[in-house]
Amino acid sequence: MPELPEVEVVRAGLERLTLGATVTEITTFHPRAVRRSEGGPEGLTAFSGRSIDSVARRGKFLWFDMDGMALNVHLGMSGQLLVSRPGVPAPDHPHLRARIDFADGTVIRFLDQRTFGYLQRSSLTEVPDDFPAGQGTTSRLIPVPVAHIARDLLDPGCDLVALSKRTRTKRTEIKRAMLDQTLVSGLGNIYCDEALYRARINPRRKTNGLSYAQLDELWHQSREVLREALLAGGTSFDSLYVNVNGSSGYFSRSLNAYGQGGKPCGRCGAIMRKIQFMNRSSTYCPICQPFASRT
DNA sequence: TATAACTCCTGAAGGC
DNA sequence: TGCCTTCAGGAGTTAT
Missing domain, CATH: 1.10.8.50 (Helicase, Ruva Protein; domain 3)
Structure with a gap:
């Protein structure tokens, strides 16, 4: 099951392979994959033409920051994000729930057997840097649906x-x-x-x-x-x-x-x-x- | 407000 | 072989 270490391995791989890439299209194949996303499947068209500025994580939540808009991903129990480099086939799969195509030919496939995972469009909000204590004088941007999640144990700021x-x-x-x-x-x-x-x-x-x-x-x-x-x-x-x-x-x-x-x-x-x-x-x-x- | 229980879902495994 | 039941569990929702 994907917990923090597994999600961090995925995040690091995504950062290495997709940072700076420009999204051309996000296609969904199962309604549950976008059940929590603003605007449903159609809402994901807002990412077309946007580039990945960073790939961030808090706990088991990870997100792509694309010009101030977040594409959040939770892997649930069985979610996988598989990256195919340009020219490498990205075949369909019985558990393929969504697909992200990039301008350079890179493809991310979201596979999820048990459908507990999801992709989600959201905005970002400022959260105190020492959340959940809430006494901080500085803040950072976190996707709104992740704002209530506490720091994880590998976060340098976790006290x-x-x-x-x-x-x-x-x-x-x-x-x-x-x-x-x-x-x-x-x-x-x-x-x-x-x-x-x-x-x-x-x-x-x-x-x-x-x-x-x-x-x-x-x-x-x-x-x-x-x-x-x-x-x-x-x-x-x-x-x-x-x-x-x-x-x-x-x-x-x-x-x-x-x-x-x-x-x-x-x-x-x-x-x-x-x-x-x-x-x-x-x-x-x-x-x-x-x-x-x-x- | 805090805590506990319920719900969603799919496929493997085991029993009959 | 086929059907049924059990099990796995993250996190949001609902109940207490």
Whole structure:
């Protein structure tokens, strides 16, 4: 599933291959691919003739800035952006949802098996540079639909001390908080399980029952997991996540928690437990990650 | 206002 | 072989 490292790999590939390119046409093949876009499929004609000034990302959201107008992309669960260079065929595919053609012959194909992803036209708005604290004296431009998304853990401006304080004000379970993109962005089910495992915290522990030391450890481990996954090119279990060239990442070989239910814990040998949580699976070690606090 | 539950969707996998 | 059920989960919407 595309989480922050996978989206960053895609963003970097798009930046390398499409920066400065001029859009000639955006064609959509499935209504859900543009369900959140201003003006629907017809609204995308506004990008014709515009050039890509930058390819930016916050958490799992990425966007092309084209002369002050944003083309946002969310990959959902199974979205892929495949770039074909000029002269290289860009064949149709059963899951082809949209296609972006450029003046130099480059083509971006948006494939999405489960249709949770989308393309979206939007305007940009100013957001305080230290959002979500909101005390900043400077600001930056963010697409309006992304403005409520918090900084991600690889953002140089992400303050882990402030993040721990905000986390402590919540009254919910820690994994639910980690998945809350308005608290911190970029984490999905896979990296949440990995970070909680490394920090030895049970996913159902209450946020306000964790010490600042535990939260500090958790956020540092979360950041480290994301960095390692990014270096490995992301996590791929199947063909649902690939980079802009169609290649897979290798971090799935380094997973210690996600998908390990029923297998022995790499630390203590106890059988890893898999539970249903928030309509998704959650895997943890019942010994290393006890529900009851030991402090 | 904060939190929790529901919903969207497709295809692989397993059971019968 | 074919049908049915279950599972996977990001994020917006709705309910509490």
